[in-house]
Amino acid sequence: MNSVAPLGDARKLWTLIYGELKGFLCICYATRPTDKKSGAPTNSELPMKNMWFPYTPKGVDDALAFIDYFNNTPMGEVFFCRNLFPEAGVRRGGGRMAG
Numbered sequence: 001m002n003s004v005a006p007l008g009d010a011r012k013l014w015t016l017i018y019g020e021l022k023g024f025l026c027i028c029y030a031t032r033p034t035d036k037k038s039g040a041p042t043n044s045e046l047p048m049k050n051m052w053f054p055y056t057p058k059g060v061d062d063a064l065a066f067i068d069y070f071n072n073t074p075m076g077e078v079f080f081c082r083n084l085f086p087e088a089g090v091r092r093g094g095g096r097m098a099g
Contacts, residue, residue, distance in 0.1 A: 007064045010080075018055060023084030025053045025063050032075040041075065052088030 014025070030046035053063040070076045 007068055010064060010067065011060060014055075014060065014080075017082070018084055021055065021084050023055050023086055024088045025055055025059065026081040026083075026085060027051045027053065027063055027066060028079040028081065029066075029070050030077050031073065032077055034075060046077065050089075052085075054088075055084050 028048050028050055030048045032046060033042045033044040034040060035042055051063075051066055053059040053066075067078050071078050
């Protein structure tokens with residue numbers, strides 16, 4: 001998501017995708033590694049981390065605030081999963097999807 005794009009568009013997209021489903025949003029984020037000398041981005045693998053937010057009005061507000069903050073961090077990149085999860089912190093490959 002580009003920091004210029006209004007975060008309301010993300011809310012609309014999630015409403016379109018998830019509708020009335022219940023579950024948790026998984027927001028994945030990373031700071032792109034940079035070359036220590038030049039400061040230029042490298043092609044190294046992104047060190048991804050996850051934040052989990054309940055898919056509720058407050059949870060969506062919190063997720064959007066986190067996205068706004070991290071997206072404006074130097075070299076910050078933010079992604080979201082296409083699925084809701086039935087619980088926060090489900091491990092990769094071992095989780096069920098909500099809905």
